[in-house]
Amino acid sequence: MEKDELNVMQEMPEWMLQKEEYIPSSDREAFLTKSTKAVLGVLSRMKFQGGKDGRFSATPSFQLFYTLIYIILTACNQNYFFTLIMFAGVMVVLAFYPAKSIRRILAGTLGAVVISALILTPAMFMGNPQILLRITTKVYISVTLIGILSYGTSWNRLTAALRTFRVPDLLIFTLDITLKYISVLGGISLDILTALKLRSVGKNPEKARSFSGILGTSFLKSREMSDEMYASMCCRGFTGEYHKKHKYRFRKQDLLHLLLLVCCLLLFYYLK
Amino acid sequence: MIDLENVCYAYENEIALRYVNLHIEEGESVIIQGPNGCGKSTLIRLLNGIIFPSEGKYSYKGNEITEKVLKNNSFAKWFHQQVGYVFQNADTQLFCSSVEEEIAFGPVQMGLPQEVIAQRTEDCIRLFHLEKLRNRPPYHLSGGEKRKVSLACILSMNPEVLVLDEPLAGLDEKTQEMLINFLKEFHKSGKTLIIITHNKQLAKTLGTRFVYMNEEHELVEQ
Numbered sequence: 001m002e003k004d005e006l007n008v009m010q011e012m013p014e015w016m017l018q019k020e021e022y023i024p025s026s027d028r029e030a031f032l033t034k035s036t037k038a039v040l041g042v043l044s045r046m047k048f049q050g051g052k053d054g055r056f057s058a059t060p061s062f063q064l065f066y067t068l069i070y071i072i073l074t075a076c077n078q079n080y081f082f083t084l085i086m087f088a089g090v091m092v093v094l095a096f097y098p099a100k101s102i103r104r105i106l107a108g109t110l111g112a113v114v115i116s117a118l119i120l121t122p123a124m125f126m127g128n129p130q131i132l133l134r135i136t137t138k139v140y141i142s143v144t145l146i147g148i149l150s151y152g153t154s155w156n157r158l159t160a161a162l163r164t165f166r167v168p169d170l171l172i173f174t175l176d177i178t179l180k181y182i183s184v185l186g187g188i189s190l191d192i193l194t195a196l197k198l199r200s201v202g203k204n205p206e207k208a209r210s211f212s213g214i215l216g217t218s219f220l221k222s223r224e225m226s227d228e229m230y231a232s233m234c235c236r237g238f239t240g241e242y243h244k245k246h247k248y249r250f251r252k253q254d255l256l257h258l259l260l261l262v263c264c265l266l267l268f269y270y271l272k
Numbered sequence: 273m274i275d276l277e278n279v280c281y282a283y284e285n286e287i288a289l290r291y292v293n294l295h296i297e298e299g300e301s302v303i304i305q306g307p308n309g310c311g312k313s314t315l316i317r318l319l320n321g322i323i324f325p326s327e328g329k330y331s332y333k334g335n336e337i338t339e340k341v342l343k344n345n346s347f348a349k350w351f352h353q354q355v356g357y358v359f360q361n362a363d364t365q366l367f368c369s370s371v372e373e374e375i376a377f378g379p380v381q382m383g384l385p386q387e388v389i390a391q392r393t394e395d396c397i398r399l400f401h402l403e404k405l406r407n408r409p410p411y412h413l414s415g416g417e418k419r420k421v422s423l424a425c426i427l428s429m430n431p432e433v434l435v436l437d438e439p440l441a442g443l444d445e446k447t448q449e450m451l452i453n454f455l456k457e458f459h460k461s462g463k464t465l466i467i468i469t470h471n472k473q474l475a476k477t478l479g480t481r482f483v484y485m486n487e488e489h490e491l492v493e494q
Contacts, residue, residue: 013395015388017461020430024349025383191364194322201353201429202381210377213367220411221363 024202058257059249060157061164066261067149071142073264079271080130083137086264090144097151105147112143155179181225189218273298273464274319274433279328281314288314290489291328296481298432301465303475306485312468313360315485316437319466320357321348353382356431360438360468362418366410371402371421374410378429396424399454416447423451433464440471452477 074086116139120132159176192214274296281289288311317323330337342348359365368374375396379389400420440448482494
């Protein structure tokens with residue numbers, strides 16, 4: 001049987017031995033394919049865009065803590081002067097980042113600012129133009145602070161920092177795995193899309209069908225990966241509980257950020 | 273046929289290819305070897321027009337392959353028909369609902385007459401002994417079967433150049449022998465083969481030329 005198979009293997013069909021005389025017809029790349037590629041590209045790049053910890057970065061738990069405090073102070077303050085100081089502070093911090101990161105952070109901020117400005121436009125015509133300015137500035141500060149936190153801290157350290165706030169380990173683990181697999185699945189789907197593109201050598205009469213094939217395969221792959229991962233966890237003794245040792249350690253860099261935070265709190269009370 | 277002149281490529285800040293020069297003539301069987309992470313797969317992706325040189329020039333049959341050129345749909349389709357790429361991971365190459373449909377995908381797109389499509393599909397199914405699997409969804413096949421289907425679906429387009437990334441990885445001995453025999457015959461018919469492999473038997477049996485990528489991401493002729 002084996003010998004027969006190997007013999008049959010050598011009988012190459014005639015067309016395969018000849019050169020292909022192929023002139024492609026015109027067919028545009030579907031909008032659906034283009035948009036999906038863009039979305040999947042973002043997902044697969046997530047792992048590369050995990051922020052880098054800077055030399056003067058505080059401990060991630062502390063970063064998360066002071067970012068939340070700054071956002072709360074910005075939201076609660078009634079004095080526009082304080083908002084302007086926060087605005088200036090955020091701009092100074094942003095200036096320490098490379099141009100590429102600043103562009104990415106501000107791209108995220110821009111959307112939020114435009115939406116809030118649109119929502120608040122009626123206030124301008126109803127005699128409260130200062131509201132528009134105040135709230136959009138606050139939105140700008142809050143979203144930029146989140147952007148700085150995201151680009152200045154790696155994903156895994158940021159999720160690990162949640163432990164300091166007594167978030168259950170299992171929830172953090174699930175969040176970690178979710179983030180990891182969003183990126184992995186994005187990469188897989190992008191590879192399938194590349195394969196589709198490489199084999200799209202003519203007019204594809206059933207673009208939607210090919211597209212659903214990509215989604216279907218990605219779904220099956222995600223199920224398979226989750227089953228495999230669960231099985232491997234069980235094999236390593238997982239019984240539904242997940243514990244990890246964690247300890248907050250104060251670093252030298254934290255002192256600088258702590259001083260800034262105290263100054264900010266004092267300023268908030270002084271200007272109140 | 274294939275010309276790489278001082279090609280460099282970098283991922284973000286990580287260099288993957290450093291001043292690579294490679295000239296491949298029609299009918300050659302080039303074996304690319306080298307340690308993990310040296311840039312072999314990057315080179316293959318570049319040869320297939322998935323990524324483009326950061327520096328240097330890549331030409332196929334006298335046409336420079338750039339992102340701009342491949343935006344011309346007709347040229348891109350011609351180029352992808354000419355250069356067939358069998359992925360290392362067959363899972364990501366298969367997206368149709370049955371093996372038969374998967375193999376017919378290329379010929380259908382090329383606008384070949386119905387009887388030619390049927391002929392090519394049947395030939396490829398017979399060639400790789402996929403008769404029993406023709407109506408099965410490719411995703412549910414075993415690793416070796418997926419590999420055969422992924423090769424069959426590229427061959428049904430009858431490419432001039434066949435690029436394979438670790439074609440024998442994860443296959444049993446019998447299937448390995450079958451694939452080696454097939455690739456030998458394919459090469460004999462005058463087609464060009466570019467293969468990344470760590471398998472010594474495959475390299476010895478098929479290679480007419482050997483190139484090595486070192487840890488410095490440079491290509492060295494052997």
